[in-house]
Every structure is written in C-alpha cells, then in structure tokens.
Amino acid sequence: MALIVKKFGGSSVATPEKIIAVARRVLKEKNSDDQIVVVVSAMGDTTDDLISLAKAITDQTTGREMDMLLATGEQVSIALLAMAFAKLGHEAVSMTGFQAGFTTNEMFNKAKITGIAADRVRQELNAGKIVVVAGFQGLTKNGDITTLGRGGSDTTAVAVAAGLKADHCEIYTDVDGIYSSDPRVVPTARRMKEITYNEMLEMARLGAGVMHPRSVELGMHYDMPIHVRSTFTQEPGTFIREEYTMEEKEFVIRGVTHDTNVAKIAVLGVADQPGIAYKIFSTLAEANVDVDMIVQSVRAMDKHIIDMVFTIAQGDAPQAKKLLERLKTEMEFSGLMIDENVAKVSVVGAGMLGNPGIAATTFGALADAGINIEVISTSEISISCLIELDRVKEAVNAIHARFFPD
Template identity: 50%
Template sequence: MGLVVQKFGGTSVATTEKILAAAKRAIHAKQEGHDVAVVVSARGKTTDELIGLAREIHPDPPARELDMLMASGEQVSIALLAMAIHSLGHGATSLTGVQMGIRTDSIHGKARIREISTERIRQIFADGNIAIIAGFQGADEHENIMTLGRGGSDTTGVAIAAVLEADVCEIYTDVDGIFTTDPRQVPTARKLEQISYDEMLELASAGAGVMHSRSIEFAKKYGVIIHVRNSGTDDPGTIIRPEDPVLEHVVVRGCALAKAESRVTLYGVPDEPGIVHRIFSKIAEAHVIVDMIVQNAARDGRTEVSFTVSEGDLTRTLELMREVADAIGASHVDSSSDIAKVSIVGLGMRTHTGVAERAFSVLAEQGINILAISTSDIKISMLVEQERAVAALAALHEEFRLHEPLPEVTKDIRYQLKNKALQPTSSTADRIKSIVENLPSMEDILVSGVDVDERQGRVTLYGVPDQPGVAGRIFSSIAEAGIAVDMIVQNVGSDEATHLTFTTLRGDLEPAAAKAQAALGEANGQVVCDSTMAKIAVRGVGMRSHVGVALRIFRALSSAGVNINLINTSELHITVVVDQADASNARRALSEAFGLELAES
C-alpha cells in the first residue's frame, strides 16, 4: 500500500459537479490501495470575495481578523468534499489546519509552517477513511488562526506529503501541467513532461504562476515528487523531480514573465563595509520580500544598489529607503513601476556557452532595451519596459525553440511513478536529510554550503550606452572568441548610460576586455579589469523568498569587515564578489552565520 496526497485548487472545486469529480478521484486512488490525503483550497474566487467584504467593513482590516475570515473559505470546501465522498459510499473526515496540527509562526498573512502533527491523520487512515485537509492555514503557538499567503494551499499539500513521506503529491489545477511559458501570453507554449526542482524554483520566482516557490522548496528539501495535472482529464501532467542527467541536455527549459514588479535604486551609495547590511536590514524588518538584487562595481568610491519588490510593497519600501539614504549618505533614491522581469531557465546553461549572448541579441533585434541584468548558473533575468515585456517573452521563447517537442522522450510518467524511478539518489537524499533534520522548523531556510571561487576576474564597462543591442554586441564578440562568461550584472542606467560587469576566468580577462572595448566602438565607455576578486556563493533552497537570508549574509560580512563589490541573487544562490584578500574571512564568517562550520571544513 502506498500513500498519495492530492491537492485541488479553487477552480477544481468551484461547482458541485467539480467537487464530485474531485471526490471520485480521491476514491479511485483509495481503491487502488493507497492511503489518501486531500488538501483543498477555497472554492472559486471565495478568497477574493472575502477580502473585498472585509475592506467594505474596514479600509485596513486588522491582520488577525482578516486571517480568521479568510480561513473560513477552505473550511467550506473541505466539508463539501467530505460530504461528496460520503454520498458516493465511502468514508472521509475533514480537518481544518488547526485540527490537522499545522503549527506556524506568527506573521499574519505570510505565516511559515513550523511543524505538522501526523497523529490525527494516521488515525483517519487506520479507520479506513480519506482525510480532507484545509489548505492555506494553520495556527501559531497562541492558537491564533494564521494563513500562509500566496500559494498557501500548494505549500500545505507538499508539506503534508513531506511529513507523511507520500509516494507523490498530485496538484490538480485547471491547466494541463507546467508549460515552457504562459500559454496565455505565448500561444505556442508547450507542456513539459518533467522539470527539475531547481528549474521550477527559478521559474516560479521569475513569474511562472502554476506553482508557488514555497511549495517547491518543500519538495526539494524533503524529496517529494510532485505531479501537476488537469483536474478535468486523466492525462499525465508534468512531474517536478530531483535533478537527473536526462534533464541536462536541454539548454533552456522555460521562460517566465513577472509583470507586477517595481524597481528601487539607491544612487551614490558609499562603497564601504556594512552599507549593504544597513540597506536591507530596514527591508527585512518590514517583512518585504526582495526579488532581484543588483549592485554595480564601484567608481570613485560610490556605487548603485537596485532591487525589485512587488508593486504592493513599493510605497512602504520607498519610505524606508529614503530614510536609509539620508542615514548612509547616498545621493538619492529612484523607483519605477513600469518595468517587468523576463527570465530564461535551464539546467543546460551550466554546460552550454553563448546562452546570454543569444538572449541579449534576440531582444536587440526586437528593439527591446535591457534595463538591468542578473544571472545565476541556470537562470538569466532581465528587466525591460513593461509595454515590451510580452514581446520579449515571445522572442526568447522562439529563439530557444521552446515550442518544439524534445528529441528524447522519457518513459511514461505512470511507469516512473509506479516504480519510484524519480526519487533522488541515496547519497543526495541522505545529504539533504541530514541538513533538514537539524532545521529548527520545517520551513526554515536550507543553506547547504558556501562556495568560494578565486579563479575569476572581473571586467567592468563604464558609460555603456543605455540602448537596445549594446549588450548583445558585447557578448556576441566575447562568445565568438570562445570565452566563457560567468556572472553578468547590469544595473539601471542614468544619464543615458549604464555600467555593465561580467566575470570570466583570469586567463581570459584581458582578451575579454579587449573584445568588449572593441564592441563598444565609438561609445565613450571605459573598460576596467580586476584580477584580485573572489566570488562567494551561499548555496541553498529558497534563498530569495526567505526575507532574512540576504540580510544574514550582509550582516555576517559587515561584522567581518568585508566589503561587497557586486551582488547577484537567485532562488538557489546569493552571490557576492569581494576582494580576494577577504575571501577566507568571508567564507569563515558566512559558514559560521549559517552553522556550516563542520560541513564546510
């Protein structure tokens, strides 16, 4: 006998017919010999309606009472689904998050799961019944009802699958699976058969809306296999799974667009230890999630620091940053809400060169200007003008031929699930398990290592014309010379010019700089090389979505007197560039900050 967790989104239980269909799916899984737990969202647009009702009563509803209200939507769903299963002649027991034993922290509207008790649900299984659990909710240590925020029911489903060590967590939704991009924006988008945790994490954080990144964090940490399926069909969907060599031959797996982004830039920031920590400590205190963080190489002792937040957090963030700018002596603060982030993601980027050059060039061909660039080993993100965002997404999708079927087809998903062929290797699973067992709570950040690379040098181009095609020209020239580029950082420009920095192996530093200088042509850009840098990457899961992680990194480096020269972020790494003389000190400070002394020694 196996164990299956099924999660049904709001559209999958919006009508009585759909509730009955969900009940039949749960019963079918039970009849196949599985214990079955079903996690359910509020029906249809219930949550939005409840929020609207609250704001009719109070313009800024108290957070505690808003959570109490919103949690009622899932309670309706679980009761109706349990009734539907009973009407079909089978047993079911519904549980709210509190009854299930889901314990959270005390941040209303954005609570994180600390622990989940399995005693009640295992008794339901022992009685031969199906367990129906309310998603999106739990309770803190004071018995206050807490909601988990966006994607909370997905998070609940995967978290329950983790504590129960389920064979699979089936996520039922109104789409057929995970697509190469949003088919509503790009009609040629293709359904993926499978995707790795890391690719899905990066796509989710980049704007792909089918799965929330928090649920993928759980899956990776606890080795949960996720099957995203359409609740209206019996067709296989998309498997989200551990990395496997079969996935690495695809250079770009998908692309994503995040439109509801706002950019904040601090200009004239003093280039000295501790400054970045002071900036982001204010943001962390306000529990604002920061997305992209980009810091330029300094010039004349000053630099620019940019980051993106959701549009809803912009007003509060600007208030905080104006206070910070005055305190640290920055020249001024600027912001923009007419931007969007487009990203490409793929495991194959680790081993294939020229991907960035192709991305920049195709946007140039469309006349789309790149406002900022941030890269990781499997992701390239670019800020563009919002009105050109969909065109940018479509151009990237076409350039990397994401509409074409993959040349290699893996074994049928049902076969892989039945034979547990998707589980991580024992060594990988054991390593992650040893780290997870020491986490104070289930949803704490998993930091697995601090990597130091002292083989690279840095090329910085000052005064680069802020216009379409420049980045493409530069990196095409470098790629043609057979030079591999690692980090690429471009911040928001000013006075119609910007700064562009990239890293490459030190042996390629001078040739790369020469190629970049030649590509600038008659532009009045200045190219500077630095061969005395070290790249420090803090590796983990959910590095971006946990508000305090970047802050802990910046605090540790500040306390150690280490100045940060560049910053680059993703879901899997937060990377900083420091002086090579500070590398050992930085590594020691970061290892201590995340309790990795033994793991890293």
C-alpha cells in the same frame, strides 16, 4: 498500493456540483488498494466573502480573530467533499487542520507549520477511508487556530504528504502543468514532463505563477515529488522532483519567464565612498523593500562618481522614492530616477551552469529583435534581462524560439 495526496484549489470546489465532480474524479483514478488524502481550499469566493464580512465590522482585518474567521472556509469544503464521497459510495472523513495534526507557530495570517502528527490521518486511511483535510490551517501549541497565508493549501498538501511519507503529492490547478513559458504569451510554449525543485523555485521567483515557492521548498526539503495537474483535463501534467528521470534532460533551459511588476530605480552621481551601497540598501531593507537586480557603474569621466541602478516591485516604488529622497540629507547624489516602464525576462535551467553559450544565445535573441537590455543579472541557474515594458511579449517569444525550436 500507493499513498497519494491530492490537492484541489478553491475554483475546483466552487459549487456543490464541482465538489461532486472532484469526488468522482478521485474515485475514478483510485486503484482499489490506494490510500488517498484529499486537501481542499475554501469554495470559490468564500474567503473574499468572509473578508468582506470582517471589513463590515472593522478595519483591523488581521490577527487571531481573522484566522478564526477564515478557517471556516476550508471547514465547509472538507465537510461537503466528505459527504460527496459518501454519496458516491466511498467512506470518507474530513479533518480540520488541528484534527489532521498540524501545529504552527503563532504568526497569525501567515503561520509557518512547525509539526505534523499524522497518526489520526494514518489511522483513518488504514480503516479504508478517504481522508479530506482542510488546507491552509493549523493550531498553535496554545490551541489557537491559525492560517498559513499565501500558498497555504499547497503547503498543507505537501506537508501532509511528507508526514505520511506518501508516494507523491498531486496539485490540481487550472493549468495542466508547468510550461516552458506562459502559454498566454508564448503560444508555442511546451509543457514540461519534469522540472527540478530548484528550477521551479527560480521560475517562481522570476515570474512564473503556477506554484507558490513555499510548497516547492517544502517538497525539496522532504524530497516529496509534486505532480502539477489540471482539474479539468486528463493531461499527464508535470512532476517537480529532485532530478530528471526522463528524456527532457536534453533541454539546457527549462523555461523563459517574465515579470512586469518591476520598477527600475537609478541613484545617479553618487560619490564613490565605502558604505554607500550599505546605506542605500539597508535603508530600503529596514522598510521591507525587496531589492532585486543591482548594477553599480563607474563613470568613465570621473572614477569617483558612480551610478547605482536596481529594481524593486512596483508597489514599493512610492515608499522607496520617499526613503531615498530623505537619504539626500545624509549622502550626496545628483539625481534619482524611477522608471516603471520596464519588465524582466529570464531564462531558467540547471543546465546552464558551465554552459556560457546560454547567455550568448539569450542576448543574441534580444539583439536580433532589436530589443535593448538595460540591466543584466545572473544566478547559478538563471539569467535575467531588464528591458522596455512594451516589448516584453516580443522578447519572451524571441528567446523561447531559440531554446525551444518547433
């Protein structure tokens, strides 16, 4: 007997026909004594439709009432999916976030789960029913309905799996696993059988879009294996877990990612005094501008003048520009350059710690392709290079070919 939590996203349940297909698939893959919890998102465009309704009333589409509104989306899909199971001959029961025991804090629209009391879910499972749980929602201790924000339904699935001590949590999505690179960019990208939580988090941070970091962090915290699979195929998918169990250990890196939502900012000719970096980055932090790669360089001709180069998300660029221009009244610098014509390519892998050849291989691949590296940054399990935007596809393929030969 296995206890498995399966999560299907909005595109998997976009129509009544697709809902029936999901129910059919779950029943087909279920062994007779398995206990199954299915977590679903709202159908297709439902959430967007609800947001449009709210916008027809007010500009103020945040706060408590927005969650009251949006939570109905998942409530519709759980009811319909439970009906589909019944239609196919298997007892099922749907549960909203609060019925499934999810309590959250009071941060409406992006609430954090503070607890899960899975008694009712367990009781229904023990009664032989498939339990269908609404993703993305919970209840505050005051009894207000909340939604979990981005990545919410995946997080619901991993949380309920952790609460039930499930064997694992399956996330069904429109791709069939985690790839060594984005297959739309790198046709030879390999699907991984396994990847560690840490690697997955680093890949997500560096541009891989399949999994939201939040659910991976939760999986890591509770050591709950996450199995990423395709809704539309029977491929084996990828397990995200604490450590490798299989032969793929042989690859020192797990993936080559890229991120084009990057702007490079250069604050030029700053007098090198203590507190300069603090002033620049605290100003940005106060305005919630997230800074990524940072390089401070000293000019050969004048050791008291430095250039400060860093990257931010492109959407933050106009605000950063305004904030830095205002700083000019408080500190001296000779120029400010903002360049959106850049992209970041990264290699990720737990195996690179203590393996200096990886950086060399990466830089070598870019050099051989004639691609200039503007900024380099490293973490324990990744190396990132800022390059010219137009060459990002070439760069990712060049690096990928070195680490994953055919």
